[in-house]
Amino acid sequence: MKAISMVGFSKSGKTTACEAAISELTKRGYKVGSVKNIHKENFSLDDPTSNTGRHRAAGAYQTIARCPDDTAILLPHTLTPRELIRQFDCDYLILEGVRDVLCPVIQFAKTAEDLPAVPDPRTVAYAGVLANTGLTELNGMPVLNPLKDAGAFADFIEQHAFAPLPDVEPECCGKCGSDCPGFCADVISGKRDRDECAQYDQSITLRVGGKQLHLVPFVERILRNTLIGIVKELEGYEEGGEVTITFGGGR
Known part of the structure; x- marks a missing residue:
């Protein structure tokens, strides 16, 4: 799964760009998910006086609001x-x-003056109201206009988005010689390739509910050594052979 984030001040064009990206990528046959971060202080997705709000106030650790057309999972x-x-x-x-x-x-802004003095090292492009000024390049990066050309915007996302880094503590991994933020910046700048991340170099594949879980080297070593320590005592075990263990849903 590849990801890309639209960041910037309110009313700078982020939501419009997200709509364009989601629509265009979906038309191309991709399955697209989205996340909207809400920065408003003391904001809650649920009204405390609503029925679900009362459930939560009573102590429910998780509440699901279910209706004919959609479902919301509310966590505290x-x-x-x-x-x-x-x-x-x-x-x-x-x-x-x-x-x-x-x-x-992708950094969004109304004007160039609104942009951070020190660019985020993960920035790959600029966009938003800024693009309506006719600007096409800034700080050596393109200025995109999803309203004018949603196709080109989606093309850019296809070319530059990549799977999010796991963001593990350096002491748990560090196999790449850096921490995750530093490695991410190196991938953006072209110094490293995303596939060099240690999460793609695992000798163990662990899936839960059909989804693969990526293991940091420290956890991978513990799991591998523990399992091998058990199965090597069994008749039929061969050194270096593939070991497959599947747990069912039973208890």
Whole structure:
């Protein structure tokens, strides 16, 4: 699953760009997911006086609001970047206002003066109201106009989006010689390739509910050594042979 995030001030064109990207990528046959980050202080998705709000106030750890056309899962906390990513099984994930997922960023602004003095090292392009000024390049990167050419915007996303980095602690991995934010910046700048991440170099494949879980080297070593320590005592075990273990849904 590849991801890209649209970030910038309110009313700078992020939502319009997300709509264009989602629509165009969907037309191309991709399965697309999206996340909208809401920065408003003390904002809640649920009205505390509603029935679901009363359920939550009574102590429900999770509440589901279900109606004929859609379903909302309400949790009493925000999700970490890793938890957020695990909710999706799609080709492309379009993020709006999300800065803590390690993926490419398109910076939105009304004017060049609104842009950060120090660019985010994950920035791959600029867009938004800024593009209506006729500007086509800034700081050596393209200025995109999804309203004018949604196709070109989707093309750019296809070329530059990549799977989010796992964002693990350096002491748990560091196999690439860097931390995840640094590696992400190196991929953006072209110094490294996304496939060099250690999560793609695993000798163990672990799937839960059909979804593959990526293991940091530290956990992979523990799991591998523990399993081999058990199965090597069994008749028929061959050193270096493939080992397959499947757990069913029973308890």
